Amino acid sequence: MAKPTEKIVKLMQGNEACTIGALAAGLDFYAGYPITPSTEIAEMCSEELPRVGGRFIQMEDEIGSVAAIIGASLTGRRAMTATSGPGFSLMQELIGYASLCEIPIVIINVMRVGPSTGMPTSVAQADVMQARWGTHGDHPIIALAPGNVKECFELTLRAFDLSEKYRVPVIVLTDEVIGHMREKVELPEPRSIKPLKRAVPANRANYKPYAADPEGGVPLMAPFGEGWRWHVTGLFHDESGFPTQKPAVADALVRRLQKKVDLNVDDICDYATESLEDCDVAVVTFGSSAMSALSAVRRARKEGIKAGILRLKTLWPFPEKVVEELAGHAKRIIVAEMNLGQIALEVERVAGRAKVERLGKVNSELFYPEEVYKAIVGGADRGNK
Amino acid sequence: MATLDYFRKERLPHIWCPGCGHGTITGALIRAIERLGLDKNKVVIVSGIGCSSRAVGYLDFDTLHTAHGRAIAYATGIKLSRPDLHVIVMTGDGDCSAIGGNHFIHAARRNIGITTIVMNNEIYGMTSGQYSPMTPKGMLGTTAPYGNVERPFDLCKLAIAAGATYVGRGTSYHVPLTIDLIEKALQNPGFSVVEAISQCPTYLGRKNKIGGPVEMLDWIKDQTVNAKAAAVMPPEKVAGKILIGELHNAQEPEYTAEYGEMARKITRKYDDYIGEVRECASNSD
Numbered sequence: 132m133a134k135p136t137e138k139i140v141k142l143m144q145g146n147e148a149c150t151i152g153a154l155a156a157g158l159d160f161y162a163g164y165p166i167t168p169s170t171e172i173a174e175m176c177s178e179e180l181p182r183v184g185g186r187f188i189q190m191e192d193e194i195g196s197v198a199a200i201i202g203a204s205l206t207g208r209r210a211m212t213a214t215s216g217p218g219f220s221l222m223q224e225l226i227g228y229a230s231l232c233e234i235p236i237v238i239i240n241v242m243r244v245g246p247s248t249g250m251p252t253s254v255a256q257a258d259v260m261q262a263r264w265g266t267h268g269d270h271p272i273i274a275l276a277p278g279n280v281k282e283c284f285e286l287t288l289r290a291f292d293l294s295e296k297y298r299v300p301v302i303v304l305t306d307e308v309i310g311h312m313r314e315k316v317e318l319p320e321p322r323s324i325k326p327l328k329r330a331v332p333a334n335r336a337n338y339k340p341y342a343a344d345p346e347g348g349v350p351l352m353a354p355f356g357e358g359w360r361w362h363v364t365g366l367f368h369d370e371s372g373f374p375t376q377k378p379a380v381a382d383a384l385v386r387r388l389q390k391k392v393d394l395n396v397d398d399i400c401d402y403a404t405e406s407l408e409d410c411d412v413a414v415v416t417f418g419s420s421a422m423s424a425l426s427a428v429r430r431a432r433k434e435g436i437k438a439g440i441l442r443l444k445t446l447w448p449f450p451e452k453v454v455e456e457l458a459g460h461a462k463r464i465i466v467a468e469m470n471l472g473q474i475a476l477e478v479e480r481v482a483g484r485a486k487v488e489r490l491g492k493v494n495s496e497l498f499y500p501e502e503v504y505k506a507i508v509g510g511a512d513r514g515n516k
Numbered sequence: 517m518a519t520l521d522y523f524r525k526e527r528l529p530h531i532w533c534p535g536c537g538h539g540t541i542t543g544a545l546i547r548a549i550e551r552l553g554l555d556k557n558k559v560v561i562v563s564g565i566g567c568s569s570r571a572v573g574y575l576d577f578d579t580l581h582t583a584h585g586r587a588i589a590y591a592t593g594i595k596l597s598r599p600d601l602h603v604i605v606m607t608g609d610g611d612c613s614a615i616g617g618n619h620f621i622h623a624a625r626r627n628i629g630i631t632t633i634v635m636n637n638e639i640y641g642m643t644s645g646q647y648s649p650m651t652p653k654g655m656l657g658t659t660a661p662y663g664n665v666e667r668p669f670d671l672c673k674l675a676i677a678a679g680a681t682y683v684g685r686g687t688s689y690h691v692p693l694t695i696d697l698i699e700k701a702l703q704n705p706g707f708s709v710v711e712a713i714s715q716c717p718t719y720l721g722r723k724n725k726i727g728g729p730v731e732m733l734d735w736i737k738d739q740t741v742n743a744k745a746a747a748v749m750p751p752e753k754v755a756g757k758i759l760i761g762e763l764h765n766a767q768e769p770e771y772t773a774e775y776g777e778m779a780r781k782i783t784r785k786y787d788d789y790i791g792e793v794r795e796c797a798s799n800s801d
Contacts (some may be wrong), residue, residue, distance in 0.1 A: 169599075181782060183783070184779075185781075186596050188593075190589065190592070192618065194589065195618075195619055198592070199596070200593060202592065202593025203594070204593075207597075298758030351726060355580075356557070362524075363579070364580075451588060
């Protein structure tokens with residue numbers, strides 16, 4: 132590793148960049164279960180964490196992995212796990228637990244093609260809706276989607292900050308291509324990175340662990356083992372943290388949790404654009420699909436077609452505002468994604484179905500730029516007849 | 517400190533049925549903690565789902581009521597993060613041996629310093645009386661209307677085979693024994709299991725016509741024999757009995773201590789990733 136006053140300039144893969152981003156964010160607890168194509172993250176954490184005061188454990192499954200990072204987070208540690216499709220499916224119940232109990236955790240899902248075992252070493256982007264709705268019940272969630280190796284670093288770092296700030300589990304949705312692709316990356320000098328520190332409540336006496344503004348307030352979280360002696364439960368609870376059966380308290384809880392995200396979409400949502408302002412044809416995309424799409428959009432521009440690209444870096448909450456603006460002037464919106472129309476559903480919801488064309492790919496291969504280019508020139512499946 | 521000082525008195529009364537044995541087992545745990553004089557601020561109690569797991573809400577420590585079967589996995593994260601804390605799991609026969617069975621055997625294999633109290637009432641009480649992996653063969657449950665066809669686990673044998681370093685079995689009838697076992701379990705640095713047989717008069721007792729709480733306690737007494745006594749009894753008298761008392765006690769290296777030892781050899785205090793000396797580098801082990 133570089134000296135702290137130096138920038139890190141290195142050829143690295145996305146999984147490595149995610150790990151360095153997590154370590155820069157102060158990661159000091161990792162629990163995980165081996166699964167392709169995410170395993171490099173666990174391997175690197177197992178090597179680095181014990182050297183810097185952190186802890187690594189290989190759990191017996193992915194359910195236990197999320198349980199362990201929730202436990203670690205409750206003691207004040209910065210905790211993360213990484214997985215892929217089948218493991219992400221197993222994690223769903225406890226993602227709901229972290230969401231309800233407001234325990235900050237970060238989960239990296241390096242998406243592979245599914246369902247089921249699918250093709251473990253091949254790419255897809257089909258866990259978008261699962262990231263949003265995989266666990267049962269209404270709940271807040273944040274999901275970020277890096278579009279290149281450097282963003283694996285940046286968005287994993289950001290995932291920890293968002294998770295602490297809003298006390299919401301944050302999912303980093305990368306994919307097999309981004310995870311395994313190597314790029315030359317220049318990372319900021321470590322000392323310039325200032326990750327958000329968890330604020331600790333002032334008083335131990337009369338601690339109300341879930342007392343917060345009903346309009347999306349985020350309560351302060353005490354660490355276990357330091358004298359607060361508080362109670363955490365996956366049952367609906369009141370301000371004191373103890374179970375409740377009162378409909379009004381249940382209602383206020385579910386609404387406050389959702390508002391933590393809903394009232395802060397401008398803070399959370401991030402995206403990148405090119406040639407979008409004056410475009411007639413826009414490609415909305417994310418992750419590794421965006422690399423092919425960008426190449427196609429640039430080619431179309433060169434040939435005089437007014438094409439533009441909107442690359443989403445936040446998938447959940449869905450960046451409605453920018454899509455709404457886009458729908459105001461673009462004549463056509465092509466949604467390029469390696470699934471059968473998951474982000475397209477959201478784009479259609481915001482932009483209206485008439486303008487939206489679905490360019491889905493599920494054959495385990497990354498888009499060729501040509502495929503996106505052809506859709507720009509000749510149209511894609513409307514997919515919603 | 518009085519025994520009640522370890523309770524969140526404002527959370528009482530509890531939700532258990534009249535005559536339930538879980539209060540007795542919870543009392544035994546608290547009395548063991550009291551005897552050892554453990555600091556309330558340095559004890560974390562974790563539970564899963566079911567009647568047993570509701571106990572933690574009444575206890576004045578940092579308490580974590582988790583998801584079905586996962587208490588030991590949550591506790592693993594806590595213990596590995598803070599090896600200085602006493603981490604206790606309160607679980608039931610269904611929570612621990614069915615949905616949580618894999619975490620149970622792996623925690624035993626690692627010999628992580630967690631004390632697991634399994635309140636075994638041989639039935640799923642919270643969901644109203646289905647058979648569990650610890651319901652004796654032939655007994656009735658709401659999902660075993662013709663008698664349970666499955667063989668039950670001997671959870672203590674399972675724990676010993678998987679590597680737990682302290683294992684004992686008590687009951688809600690043998691309270692002083694159960695307190696002793698839990699006290700010893702809490703002192704074992706590694707993974708400890710105390711199975712505590714507990715009566716469920718509402719479902720197991722009523723469905724099988726065993727009677728009320730008193731008859732159930734007699735029923736528990738009649739089918740148990742202390743392991744020490746059993747060792748010198750003729751085999752035919754021990755056949756079919758459930759052994760109680762200390763069943764296994766072996767000192768072996770504890771997992772978080774072993775991890776800490778490994779980490780100490782390779783630690784670099786200066787952290788390239790954050791560009792400074794980490795706070796946790798000096799205080800964690």
